[in-house]
Amino acid sequence: MASSVFFTHSHCYSSKPSSLVFRQVGVGPTSLRFSSSHVASVAAMAMDSSAKVIDGKSVAKQIRDEITAEVSRMRESIGVIPGLAVILVGDRKDSATYVRNKKKACESVGINSLEANLPEDSTEEEVLNYIAGYNDDPSVHGILVQLPLPSHMNEQNILNAVRIEKDVDGFHPLNIGRLAMRGREPLFVPCTPKGCIELLHRYNVSIKGKRAVVIGRSNIVGMPAALLLQREDATVSIVHSRTSNPEEIIRQADIIIAAVGQANMVRGSWIKPGAVIIDVGINPVEDPNSPRGYKLVGDVCYEEAIRIASAVTPVPGGVGPMTIAMLLQNTLISAKRVHHFE
């Protein structure tokens, strides 16, 4: 999700509502007219002048506590400990950090973590050998290949080699197909979109019959998020780079999931009063006040959104912590499934 581009003018101008955007689409009064009926329709949301902050960090903590309890119950009942294997190829610093965080998260809930660190110049075959080993290892219930892989490797070949029963990322096309189809169940739901929906559930946001707009159509977030919302009977629209009037469509949404990787793209004037916003973007923007010289912001202009939405996830501390929690949950689900443990 993270965009590597730094934006020079990325702050929100939160003191000036962007009236230009309003005029461009020419629906100012209409959109205001919608608002009053909508405010009544979003259930269980605080109607203060400022929105409820959806605290992903605290929800993720709660879910990790639940996982810890289940892992311990499983160990005590049948002597099985769920195991997650992570394959890291090369020396990318950010990838190494992600892998370390996943390892730490596993330890914190009692899941075994295995790690294969392969050098940058490994062959595709060597990576495939490791995957084959983990595929056959009954103590491994989930396999994760840290992306991106070095450019000389065929990512699709390598990902396809992971046994679907251990594909805790949920990115296998067979899994995505089942996610798309009514009456079928995926083995795993991809972690980030699953985390988005879980936040809605834990905050009692009703999804059925609501207008939902997903911004971005990536294979790892936007597309599966749209499929999940659809499974829960939302009326879903997907907005993307080719959409001619994104504001107009986004302004109709009761639920917005933004996963486009563009700092502060969604402005306050794009948001229907009372909407619930899940912001998946994690974008670095220049910040002279920060010792690092930059800070992280979402795809939604938080300062504006908080005034008009009924609930919104912060960045950081919103969706981010949920992704790892969902990875742990998928690993637990996998171990339970293979051992028929309920």
Add this chain to the structure above:
Amino acid sequence: MASSVFFTHSHCYSSKPSSLVFRQVGVGPTSLRFSSSHVASVAAMAMDSSAKVIDGKSVAKQIRDEITAEVSRMRESIGVIPGLAVILVGDRKDSATYVRNKKKACESVGINSLEANLPEDSTEEEVLNYIAGYNDDPSVHGILVQLPLPSHMNEQNILNAVRIEKDVDGFHPLNIGRLAMRGREPLFVPCTPKGCIELLHRYNVSIKGKRAVVIGRSNIVGMPAALLLQREDATVSIVHSRTSNPEEIIRQADIIIAAVGQANMVRGSWIKPGAVIIDVGINPVEDPNSPRGYKLVGDVCYEEAIRIASAVTPVPGGVGPMTIAMLLQNTLISAKRVHHFE
């Protein structure tokens, strides 16, 4: 698609525009305001007071002629004739008719057709045996199990048994997953939605950046149609039985694909002037003037749509003939792929 329910009041009241519906959603003037800019944006559409009729019958004929030429070129070049096997279980009259039509269509383009007719009381194993035989038969490039199957059989088990390389229906979850994912290619695109998009292509309707609304989210039409439109860079919304304000959303569409199985559900007032309409519904409604006592109508009120849309498919003679043409095309694609014939 066909609804088996007869509607007593299914005619369109085409002389009375449904002002009630307009008032209900309260956007009459707004929707008219949108129309002028839209009329300019729909390319290559006649702007007469009545819409262009999208002649599916004639397009399907043209495609079948193209297939005939390709089948003949293949036979002459490499001596291979594409083959389609159809499995029919039981004595349903409608199913028998569908199978007969598919067989005739195969013959008309030079594709070999094989047929297995099994009695109603066959076991699941017997059907699976036939599938296994066709899976292994190199002269068979496509396998089709006519639905519905007798109720004592597990449809999912049986459909899953068809080798994905011969799944010319394109309903295998792996295929649907590939259809949903950017950068992946399905082996086959499901026939009816493929036919819908083909009609848009052949009538030079531009899809990229357009608002598209799919009505209905079935695994066999609505959902894959939405995925296909999305692959072509439309901004897609899916409207379904849980959608609270279908008219409002449908009225924003430049392209409507209706696949809900409800006679004349979409009224003229739901349609944005200049929209292009693909009507997949085939619904029997009472008709005392017909010798059969009924006639077939679509999900869209044709008499009203023809006045406001820029192009619309009739029922029958629209999408219907395209479905079989796409089945023949998928069988040809399959034979070409296995023999590396281009």
